[in-house]
Amino acid sequence: MTNSLNMFGKLNRKWAAFSLLTLALTGCGGTLSGAGPTKGTIEDKNPTYSLIDINASTIAPYMQAAAAPAIASVAKPLSPETRLMPGDTLNVLIADTAPEGAALFAPLASGGTQLKARIDSQGMMSLPYVGREFVAGMTLNQVEDMVRRKLKGVTTDVQAHIELVGDLSGSVLVAGAVKTPGRFSTLQGPLTLLDAINQAGGPLIEPHLVNVTVRNGREVKQYNYEQVLAGNNMLLPPNSEVVLDRAQQRFVAMGAVGEPGLKDLPSQNTSLLDALGTVGGLKESNANPEGVFIFRMDKRPNAKPLVLRLNMRDPAAIFYARQIAIKPDDTIYVTNAAVYEWQKIIAPIVQTLVLGRTVNAL
Numbered sequence: 001m002t003n004s005l006n007m008f009g010k011l012n013r014k015w016a017a018f019s020l021l022t023l024a025l026t027g028c029g030g031t032l033s034g035a036g037p038t039k040g041t042i043e044d045k046n047p048t049y050s051l052i053d054i055n056a057s058t059i060a061p062y063m064q065a066a067a068a069p070a071i072a073s074v075a076k077p078l079s080p081e082t083r084l085m086p087g088d089t090l091n092v093l094i095a096d097t098a099p100e101g102a103a104l105f106a107p108l109a110s111g112g113t114q115l116k117a118r119i120d121s122q123g124m125m126s127l128p129y130v131g132r133e134f135v136a137g138m139t140l141n142q143v144e145d146m147v148r149r150k151l152k153g154v155t156t157d158v159q160a161h162i163e164l165v166g167d168l169s170g171s172v173l174v175a176g177a178v179k180t181p182g183r184f185s186t187l188q189g190p191l192t193l194l195d196a197i198n199q200a201g202g203p204l205i206e207p208h209l210v211n212v213t214v215r216n217g218r219e220v221k222q223y224n225y226e227q228v229l230a231g232n233n234m235l236l237p238p239n240s241e242v243v244l245d246r247a248q249q250r251f252v253a254m255g256a257v258g259e260p261g262l263k264d265l266p267s268q269n270t271s272l273l274d275a276l277g278t279v280g281g282l283k284e285s286n287a288n289p290e291g292v293f294i295f296r297m298d299k300r301p302n303a304k305p306l307v308l309r310l311n312m313r314d315p316a317a318i319f320y321a322r323q324i325a326i327k328p329d330d331t332i333y334v335t336n337a338a339v340y341e342w343q344k345i346i347a348p349i350v351q352t353l354v355l356g357r358t359v360n361a362l
Contacts, residue, residue, distance in 0.1 A: 049307050071230060093113070095159040115128070175244075180201040192233050193235075215241045256337075259279045269325065
């Protein structure tokens, strides 16, 4: 009976060891698979993409563009013509030249008669002796002329002056990725694009990662904030909207790099060397310097995707990497070294041999 139990125990131990051996062998497939294709697989002729070997004769189409010179011109803050809209508040000064006591309105010498009027949701304004009039879309000068016409015959040689003191029509809305979004008045003077963004506290993220959209009811314009800082400032028409949002200036780093993942481009004109620096460079323990690739979609009609290959073993490749431009949505992929791939193969084999001896010893 005791011998039978001992034999049964040995069989269980052998079965457990055999199970571990099987798991190790089946796990080889997962161990051998890396984060992407091998260097040889990428270099095999593939009709779905064009493989370009980067060297002195092929680099020209993929080089960084020359930095645009800063613009010397300055946006002149000339006051644009303001047209009234519902919600505006007006300060109305009406003065009469008739002797004091016989006139409806105070004479100009004593400061005239001060009235305040607000344009309602229907674009109408009400004033004594003038009545209820539609003024939305009119300029201040046109409203002054209308007041004089309405008061002609009611009083003698009336004088009228109208000032905008609460403006929706002249204000500018700034929203999105700024520190203090809101609506900003142009009553103290016209606003340029930089004025409006600065009044909103400036952008929350780095300039090259900021898109600026300007809408004025007639057209939409888009800029990168670095372009605005370089001199593409502009005077904002009244009632404009300025929206700042994050530009999709990103690339993906994969394979044998220090910090793989989705990353922001470090500048508007990023080179491959800059991008590799952002992700910690090549991982020395397992990177294959001869297998540095850039995967890029070619947005031209019917064009194949591009795969750019760089051999970082070549000292000249450091200069090429400084010149190659990385574009948004590019993927940088560094393959594993052959030695590292062999280590991945050998390690499970050694484990298997060790487990096999353990099984035999039972």
